[in-house]
Amino acid sequence: MKKFIVSLIAAITLLPATVKADEGMWFLMFIERLNHRDMQKMGLQLTAEEIYSINHHSLKDAIVQFNGGCTAELISKDGLVLTNHHCGYDAIAELSTAEKNHLKNGFWAKNRTEELKPSSLFVRFFVRMDDCSKRILAVVNDKMTEAEREKAINAEIAKIEKENNEGGKYTVSVRSFFQGNEFYYFVYQDYKDVRLVGTPPESLGKFGGDTDNWEWPRHTADFSMFRIYADANGNPAEYSPNNVPLKPKHHLPVNLGGVKENDFAMILGYPGRTNRWMPAGGIEQNVKFAYPAWVEGSKTGMDQMKKYMVQSDALNLIYASKFAGVANYWKNRQGMIDALTKFQTAKAKAAQEAKFDKWANKPENKEKYGNVVATINNYYKLTNEKSRHDNYLQQLFRTSAFGTISRSLGRQLEAYAKADATKRAQMAPGILEMVDEMYKELYLPAEKDILAAQLKLYASKSTGYAIAPSVDKLAKENNGDFTKYVNALFDLSIFTSKDRIRAFLDLPSETMLANDPLNVLSNDLLTHFNSKSDEIAKAQNDFGAAYRKLVQGLRESKIGEIKYPDANSTLRLTYGKVRSLPADKRNDATINNYTTLAGQVKKYKKGDLEFDLPTKVLEMNAKKEFGRYADKDGSLHVCFLTDNDITGGNSGSPVLNGKGELIGLAFDGNIEAMAGDVIFDKKLQRTINVDIRYVLWVIENFSGAKHIVDEMTIVK
Template identity: 55%
Template sequence: MKRIFLLLTFMMSFLQVKADEGMWLMMLVKRLNGQDLQKKGLKLTPEEIYSVNNSSLKDAIVQFGGGCTAEMVSKEGLLFTNHHCGYGNIAALSTPERDHLTNGFWAMKKSEELPAKGLSVRFLVRMDDVTQRINAKLNNTMSAKERRDIIAEEYKAIEKENSENGKYVVTVRDFYNGNEFYYFVYQDYKDVRLVGTPPNSIGKFGGDTDNWEWPRHTGDFSVFRVYADQNGNPAEYSPNNVPLKPKHHLPISLKSFKPGDFAMIMGYPGRTNRYLTSYGIDQMVNKDYPGWVAASKSAMDVMKSYMDQDQATKLNYASQYASVANYWKNRAGTIESVNKNGTIQDKQKLEESFQKWASKPENQELYGNVLADIKNYYRTTSARGVERNYAAQMTRNSKYLSYAAGLGSMFKTYMAETDAAKKAELKKTISSRIDAMYEKFNPALEQEMLKTMVQLYRDKVRNEAASPYLQTVNPQLLGDVAKNSIFASAATAKAFLNNPDAAKLNTDALLKLATGYNADAKALSDKYVAYDDQFSNSNRLYFDGLRKSHPNQEFYPDANSTMRVTFGKIATLPVRADRDYHGVKNNFYTDIDGMVAKYKKGDEEFDLPQRLIDLAKARDYGQYADAAGYLPVNFLSDNDITGGNSGSPIMNGNGELIGLAFDGNSEALSGDIVFEEEWQKTINVDARFVLWVIDKFSGAGHLLNEMTLVK
């Protein structure tokens, strides 16, 4: 009955949603008031968008690989996502001899589709509100540990109640800085295969130069297929599996659209911090992000120096490099955008309003010192925040640290095992693990990376927050330390496994470095746990008070990798004098003429296949041309998205796919902290260009036979 009541409430209020800022949980849309989305172009009912009992749009949207979004586009399990979302899987399936990343790939029949090892997609089955259940057991007088323990206990109970003995994956997440709680029931499919990808020169056209910039001309898409067992249930890869028949797949529109037309995006946005205080933003842009930027750039330089020398290394590190480069430019742009847009000053005005409310006698006891406590937290933990950013880049980019720690622990377990059968099985497991870890590993690159990252950490992290162990080592010797280690390569690791020696393991300098740093990291975390607990409580009370002090304002929850919907419209950006729009006058789209105009033969970022150039010159657009005669490539909307939305479908009012979201714009890179209403835009690849590349450019038109095209 509760779910029916919530759905009815949702339906009655849905059509009054204000179509602007916010990434909304389906069950929270009912809180909005304002403009009628039907008047803006929405033709669907709430039940057609989100339903537990019937097929709806949500059944066509999946979380792809844990960090992106994808959408089902056929009754045979075909899905679209971004090229950069499939990038790592495409690279992993590539070799110098069969370089799918560089040359593209298309399966002309299902038997040619390539299993993407380790890739899975996640469907949302349902969600529900457990705020009242959990908050009934909490109060403001209990300690942070008591609060954590109660919440953890409830999480476990809720997950067990809804998993149906392991059939579903259940997660419970907190929202509004820990003031509300919802659970999500998912089903994961683990047999996902690559169907097709354009060559890198189309899928990544513009490279780092155009990343986060408009105008864009990028064919940022790839095509995969989800497989299931004979009964449609999730299953590990098997040649006997069959294409999944999803509950819903998106029709694809070939119709033209214009600025002002309704658009909505559904997906899995990663993380926003829209309720971050001015103190947190100041720490972020003046201390934390500069560290991230510096460390990312150093890591990129190391990778590129080796990638440029060897094609195999280029393929093996392509995904890691692309990810680091993306965030490097994002963080640098965020610093610039926050300062340019006056974000901190805007937050300070909000905080002044909050403090006036909090200082009233009836609010003083609970809320009066909240902002002061938050300010003190950032002052006290500033150096630690910087350390965390340099440490994050060091541990993410230097594989030797994690490999030594992980394998070192496994080796110790192996040597301690006395049962012969168990020992033999453990040896097989460790051997397979070594093969997987070192499969695409360049020892020389990793030795240089270790030296570079530890040196930067030592140079930039203040002593009171730094790892004492790292302070004792000479970074310039670490290349030789790694080179002479048990963990130097797959060969040396397996040699040790075949002839283990406890004394040799215990004296391995790389293992000592890894375990020494890990012990220091834990000690540092323990040192600050009381500060973190106090901050968590203050942050929760700040949002609680913020909502109470603005009773007429609706607050949406920050993104946290749960499914969201955002409403908006096709939009334009103000034209900038420093940009070349390649003949396009109405600044909401780009076309293939602009793409060809950017072409630079042999350039790593702006090269193009000759076939695309020839088709463009011949105006061979087929049924994919706009009514105005051009072949669209990318377009803009004003939907509110963030990282994790990559690959999300952007749909018209009928729920038909018109494109794939893939980027934001540099003018609003502060968007994860504050919604920049004037500047914030979503950059999408046009579905018509996707289909043109599949059909006219790649000759894989057979795939369109399983899609539903709306002309």
């Protein structure tokens, strides 16, 4: 403990004291020094110790990372977890069948025995963190290549992780901050027995679909509920009927008072990735090369999936989760292109770098920083076309089940073919299970169309950088049409038939696998994707060092204005207030910081995939059956806006008032500020949240699951 306190004091003295209240994703361990006074002025009533403590229960103990990509929070003494509907989407889809379609119809367990266990789902509790910058940086020097530096750092990281995992009890993660200028380690505890408790029907949980995604005004019940189970002693355990609901160290009280303009709002969560130190050349590369390819490749895959999803509920279930994930980033990347272009973000960054370059070339700075900007710009110039190429190929990999087959099932079959009889007997059940899982998530006619369309797009649009040799050859032989080739591929490959895979297991052949046409194609695509010229490899090495020095120099020179580290899926706190956008005629609210059920009903389109609503919702709205969840104005509020600083990964994060009580659930940002991962816009940036009263109304009044609400600690 003493060592921890000393390192904490040393770390905080290096950080600046002046910050903006509504911008920043802050480490909890620095709240007392950097943010607490500002937060108190805005309405916080908690001490720093009540937010983050390693000796006593605190807010941090109620916040979990959900399945590695979202955030969730504990809201009862019996391990009840609340997160977004889109965060639970994969699990809900997996647990659904055409006969029991929980995704479409909703689901609420009447008791604990009815709660459903998906095959793989975990939550991660944050235990503590500490600064290990001096230790890590002591093993590297400026004479190392980036590869040598990475090797030395990874070796030291392995030691730190082993020293702190207490024999495997904890997961320890050492993460880089400020582009490799600082390092911190994080100690976590994972729970893997997590079960579905309830979800609204998709017509509520995904109301507005892709049309409303990233848009305001918003009307959606974007939430789902799970429960964490542990062994009898409260420790993590694999699934067992004997496991019991976890008794968390802390759970969030739920406040039914509602919100108003300028109310304090605090969000704790696991933001995934921001790039606010990104150089001008990187922004320009994304806007002109990488993101347009991403958008076009995503749309191509989505169009092919959609053709089959509309044919039946069964096909929709197969592709619903993949489609949702692709669609989310498709709209996000287009929004970023528009926002970064509109606000001329690259131009602003270039001006900052020009100022830095003058400072860097002063005699006292020149040796260390003089070539930094030139080196960075050279790297982007060399890789612009490759970034376009790589993004077309990445979307093929994301949308096709067979694009990366050689690295997944292919490697398993290769190892199987090389093994002796005893080893094969051990491997076979796992391979068959892998095949069964894979085939649950694909439909061969759709996969043919997806792969053919993506190959055509890749071959025709990635023209500034050499494409994979086999694809280039096939495009020339088939006049750019890959339909016949893909049909033949699927007819001949063992990977496209469960029976052929079983036959291979009975009589394995390395030669057959090496000559399998789908395996050959996948290998060629992946090999080409991962290859780079010596010139690009050297530029990449030089860029890594230069980017690190750019961030270091911007902080040292005080030219850089960012006072907090980029998001990287570690627990952060952001604070601000409930804050409206300019009046919008599409919103029936009296002030444009919330939406109502009446507004949702106005969007209703019978039979529409995105805007249909259950008849019961229409009837309850007409009768104003809102119960104790009605606002003072008599309406039922659905969503509200705050000016918190969030990004992907914050989905499902709790929105808390000054007392640490739950008032909402963060689920989105607004399209006008889509540049937020690169630059924070204090005028436009908003977080879109589900009002907790609407969440509880859907559970209790609409769904009749009052027993779930009764578990919670309700504050009126």
